[in-house]
Amino acid sequence: MTDRAFWEAKYENKETGWDRGGFSPALSTWLETLEPCRILVPGCGRGHEVIELARRGFDVVAVDVATPAINHMQAMLEKEKLSATLIHADLFELELEPFDAIYEQTCLCALQPTQWEKYEQWLHTQLKPGGQLLALFMQTGAEGGPPFHCDLSTMKPLFDVSRWQWPDNNETVVHPSGRHELAHLLIRI
Secondary structure (H helix, E strand, O other), X not given: OOOHHHHHHHHHOOOOOOOOOOOOHHHHHHHOOOOOOEEEEEOOOOOHHHHHHHHOOOEEEEEEOOHHHHHHHHHHHHHOOOOOEEEEOOHHHOOOOOEEEEEEOOHHHHOOHHHHHHHHHHHHHHEEEEEEEEEEEEEOOOOOXXXXXXXXXXXXXXXXXXXXXXXOOOXXXXXXXXXXXXXXXXXXO
16 A cells, blocks of 8 residues: 555654644544444544544444554553444555445545555445545645645546445545645445
8 A cells, every 4th residue: 555664754753734633624524424333444543533432322434554553543542441443454455345434634635646446446335335435635725745645637537437326515624744745425336
C-alpha cells in the first residue's frame, strides 16, 4: 500500500496535520441513522472515530500501517475500557469478511493516485452488497500530497455508478488544517 517507514516517521515527528484531535462531525451526522453493525475503518490513524464507534456499540475493525497509531489507539481503548479489533498491516494484504459499513476518511487521500483504482476495488470487496461507505473526500485544491486532492470529477468515475449508488447531495466538513472534506454516503451495489 504505502511506505510504512514514511507514516511511522510522521507520527514520531508529530507531523499529523490530518488528525483533528477528535472524531469528524460527519460521523455524528451519519450515526443519527446507522445502527450498530460490523464496521471497518481503514487507515484509522489515532482512531478517534474508532473510539466513538466502540462507545456506541459497533463491532469495529481498524487497520493502520503505522505502529505508533496502533499503539496509541490500543492505549485509548484500554483507558476507556472499550473493545475494537486493531490490525497493524498493509490493507491490500488483508482478506477480511465483508462489512456492513466502512468509514473512509483519510486512507484514500493518503494513497498515491495510482493506487486509487486498486483501493476502490478493495473497498468494494470489503463491503456487503447494500453496505454503506461513508467517504470523506479531501479537498486540498493543491497538486501533490499526501494528502492528495480528491476532486469529485475524479471520484465519481472512480466510484462508478455501476458499482456504487451516489447520494443526491453531500455535506461539507471543515478540517482544522484549513482544508475541507466532502462527505458522501455511498451504497455498494
